[in-house]
Amino acid sequence: MLANIHNRIKEHAKVKNTPRWVRHPKDYIQDKLFIRTKNKQVVNLLFNPIQVMYWAEKTKRDIILKPRQLGFSTLTIARFFECVINEENVTAVIIAHDSDSTLKMFQAVQLMYERLPEGKKEQLNNGRNKPKYGNKKEFFFQGNNSRIYVGTAGSDKFGRSQTINYLLCSEVAFWPNPEEIMTGLLQAVPYDGEIVIESTANGVGNHYHQTYEDAKKGKNNWTAHFYAWFQHPEYQLPLADGEVIEYDQDEQELVERYSLTPEQIKWRRWKISEMPQRPDRSKEDVFKQEYPSNDLEAFLMTGLPVFDVRKVMARREHLEKLYKERPPLRGNFIYKYHNDKIVAGSIKFVPDPNGFFTIYEPPAERVPYVAGGDTAEGGIDYSCGQVLNNMSGKQAAVWHGHTDTDLFAKQMYCLGKYYNAALIGIEVNFDLHPVKELERLGYRRQYKREIIDEISGKKQHKFGFRTDSATRPYIIAELVTIVRESIELITDITTLDEMLTFVRNEQGKPEALAGKHDDTIMALAIAHMARSQQSMQLQVEYEEEEYSAAFGRTGY
Numbered sequence: 001m002l003a004n005i006h007n008r009i010k011e012h013a014k015v016k017n018t019p020r021w022v023r024h025p026k027d028y029i030q031d032k033l034f035i036r037t038k039n040k041q042v043v044n045l046l047f048n049p050i051q052v053m054y055w056a057e058k059t060k061r062d063i064i065l066k067p068r069q070l071g072f073s074t075l076t077i078a079r080f081f082e083c084v085i086n087e088e089n090v091t092a093v094i095i096a097h098d099s100d101s102t103l104k105m106f107q108a109v110q111l112m113y114e115r116l117p118e119g120k121k122e123q124l125n126n127g128r129n130k131p132k133y134g135n136k137k138e139f140f141f142q143g144n145n146s147r148i149y150v151g152t153a154g155s156d157k158f159g160r161s162q163t164i165n166y167l168l169c170s171e172v173a174f175w176p177n178p179e180e181i182m183t184g185l186l187q188a189v190p191y192d193g194e195i196v197i198e199s200t201a202n203g204v205g206n207h208y209h210q211t212y213e214d215a216k217k218g219k220n221n222w223t224a225h226f227y228a229w230f231q232h233p234e235y236q237l238p239l240a241d242g243e244v245i246e247y248d249q250d251e252q253e254l255v256e257r258y259s260l261t262p263e264q265i266k267w268r269r270w271k272i273s274e275m276p277q278r279p280d281r282s283k284e285d286v287f288k289q290e291y292p293s294n295d296l297e298a299f300l301m302t303g304l305p306v307f308d309v310r311k312v313m314a315r316r317e318h319l320e321k322l323y324k325e326r327p328p329l330r331g332n333f334i335y336k337y338h339n340d341k342i343v344a345g346s347i348k349f350v351p352d353p354n355g356f357f358t359i360y361e362p363p364a365e366r367v368p369y370v371a372g373g374d375t376a377e378g379g380i381d382y383s384c385g386q387v388l389n390n391m392s393g394k395q396a397a398v399w400h401g402h403t404d405t406d407l408f409a410k411q412m413y414c415l416g417k418y419y420n421a422a423l424i425g426i427e428v429n430f431d432l433h434p435v436k437e438l439e440r441l442g443y444r445r446q447y448k449r450e451i452i453d454e455i456s457g458k459k460q461h462k463f464g465f466r467t468d469s470a471t472r473p474y475i476i477a478e479l480v481t482i483v484r485e486s487i488e489l490i491t492d493i494t495t496l497d498e499m500l501t502f503v504r505n506e507q508g509k510p511e512a513l514a515g516k517h518d519d520t521i522m523a524l525a526i527a528h529m530a531r532s533q534q535s536m537q538l539q540v541e542y543e544e545e546e547y548s549a550a551f552g553r554t555g556y
Contacts, residue, residue: 023086026055029078034115035108042111048234050227051075063208063215063222064198065298067229068290073170076196077105080166081112084139084146085124090165092148095185097171099152105170106137106150113139153181164188167195173202173209177515182207197222201292203303204313205500206513212295226298228258229268229291236263237270250284258293280304304504307480311487316496323493329362331355333414342441347414356401357415360491361389368535369396369419372465372527373412373426374519375405375434383408384523386495387419390534393482395491400520409437420539421445425530427522428464435464447530465526475525476510482528495520 026047035045047055050070066072080092094109096102113121113131124141125131131139140147153175167189172178189195199208215222229235239245245262247255254260254268271291275283285301292298300309332355336346349357363369368390376383385399385408396419399411409426412434416422425447426434438446448461465471482489483499490496501516512518 025079025082025086028086029082032116032120033078033082033112035074035078036111042115045074045078047075048232050231053227053231054225057223057225058196059223060192060194061222062196062198063212063224064196065212065224065226065295066198066200067227067292067298068200070227070232072196072198073105073168074108076168076198077108078112080168080194081109081148083166084148085113085116085120085141085144087146088144090146091162092146092166092168093164093185094148094150094168095153095170095181096150097153097174099155101170102137102150102152109139109148109150153178162188163190163193165190165193167193169195169197171199172197173199173206175207178207179515201289201298201302203305203501203503203513204299204309205497205516207515209299209500216295224295226295228293230258230260230264230293235267235271235291236261237266238263239266254293305500306476306502306504306510307483307499308487309500311483312496312499315487315490316493316500319491319493319496328491329359331357331359333357333411333418335410335414340440342410342413347417349418356403356411357397357399358492359397361394361396363396363419364389365420366538366540367391367420368537368539369422370527370530370534371412371416371419371422371424372523372525372530373408373424373434374523374526375408375427375431376402376519377430382517382519384519385412385415386492386520386523386527387415387422388527388531390423390531390536391538392489393486393528393531394489395495395524398492398495398520400494405431405433406437409434410441413438413441413443416443416445423447423530423534425465425526425533427467427526428462429467432464439463445534447526447533465529467522467526471529473510475529476521478528479521479525492520495524 030044030046033045034042036042048071051072054064054072054075064072077094080094084090084092094105096105116124121131122128124143126142131141137150138147153169153172154177164185167185169175169182169185172182175181186195197208197211202208211220211222212224214220215224239262245265247265251265251268255265268287268291272283272287275286275290277283278286281289281301288297289301292301300313303309329351330353331349331351334348334350336343349359369387370390371385371387373385374383382400382402383405386395387397387399388394389396397415399408399415403411412424412426416424421444423445424438424443426438428435435446446463447465448463449466451460451462467475498512498516498518498520501513502510502518502521503513505511512521
């Protein structure tokens with residue numbers, strides 16, 4: 001009996017003196033977790049230099065702009081997997097942008113689990129060798145009540161009824177409707193949870209680009225990370241004996257700006273030579289897309305923008321600084337209404353910082369103006385009115401907001417009167433009401449298009465602009481030229497923002513990205529199209545045209 005007591009005392013002392021296991025996630029990942037390489041070998045996940053840099057800089061809320069093949073997705077999967085197998089009661093969620101990527105990421109998780117020591121597997125599964133699967137994209141470990149999911153953006157519903165402790169959102173720039181998906185996800189992660197958003201660039205102006213740019217400016221809770229291709233030590237080639245690299249102009253600028261070595265320039269040349277030639281991009285442009293030197297280059301070289309992104313962004317940056325010091329005047333028009341008409345002389349502009357109307361150039365005496373209008377399709381989009389100084393072609397004012405079509409017509413009536421009886425052209429594709437309402441109110445300067453009467457075969461003039469397969473490409477092409485050659489004519493930041501997300505789809509048709517708008521673009525394009533029907537010289541004296549109806553039996 002005394003011997004048993006003595007043995008127990010020795011066991012207690014041994015347990016008491018055993019060093020407590022302390023987690024070292026970085027060491028654990030490199031020692032215990034495995035990955036499959038490009039040449040199909042299974043090896044320990046040893047950090048590359050850029051992964052080491054990121055590990056030292058990571059926070060609870062990271063947004064990573066990544067060049068190709070630097071291993072951020074793999075590293076983050078490993079980091080969150082380590083948390084799941086070594087912490088209790090936690091949930092990690094990994095979301096990819098498509099089904100193929102989802103499968104690859106889940107296979108990475110499977111490999112990490114399969115290569116764990118057998119004792120660790122038994123510990124995670126209450127003495128069993130296999131974990132409980134909730135479905136084919138999930139690992140649930142009963143031993144510590146922790147789990148990890150892998151899903152696809154848009155097809156899996158995460159975050160609506162659970163807490164997510166670790167969240168990886170991969171290739172967010174390619175997600176469908178990222179704003180909607182991210183809203184649900186972010187609400188599921190507590191304050192002390194960790195989130196990583198990572199993606200290669202996919203054009204500018206989209207949700208990912210805006211979030212990244214706001215992070216750089218300190219406008220949100222994210223920390224922005226970017227790592228250039230030349231920060232990776234593998235991206236260089238040794239020089240042959242006596243080999244001397246003579247730089248071209250672009251290479252010289254890179255050397256001076258980033259202190260690149262001849263070995264890095266040699267690698268860059270070799271990689272460019274491997275790049276595919278595209279009709280819309282040179283091999284060097286494709287290299288800049290895949291291996292950018294800075295974050296601006298990463299965004300500018302991706303996507304299929306219709307407008308000159310460099311000029312649009314430079315103009316936007318200039319206006320943002322200008323309006324910070326001298327903001328444009330915003331407000332709304334008020335008027336008196338009597339006998340179903342707007343009372344002449346009652347129209348007033350009332351300043352309001354939340355108003356729908358923004359003035360960049362107040363009306364000047366005798367100057368002719370023209371306005372283009374785009375009405376909300378089905379009431380789900382914005383309505384927009386763009387006002388141009390018809391002598392210079394410069395944006396003078398913009399009306400932009402949600403309202404009923406009859407109220408939009410009344411606001412267009414007011415802005416037309418305010419700007420020296422401006423010529424007004426409103427699109428009539430989806431809604432005739434604004435054009436009819438302007439006529440009912442007695443507005444005499446509307447854009448007229450020419451049509452052929454179906455019965456008589458004679459030419460007729462109808463109010464309003466119709467956008468079709470012939471006119472739409474033309475007015476957009478005209479606006480593309482204006483942006484390329486005369487970007488100083490654009491004064492509205494919202495218009496510039498829409499230009500950044502106006503791209504060519506897979507069929508080559510120009511359109512707004514999913515979830516974005518093009519109302520300011522179409523209104524501006526219509527305004528420029530209508531300029532030919534308005535004077536481009538100072539008016540000696542304004543006289544309203546004789547009223548003539550533009551409705552006939554053929555309608556609009």
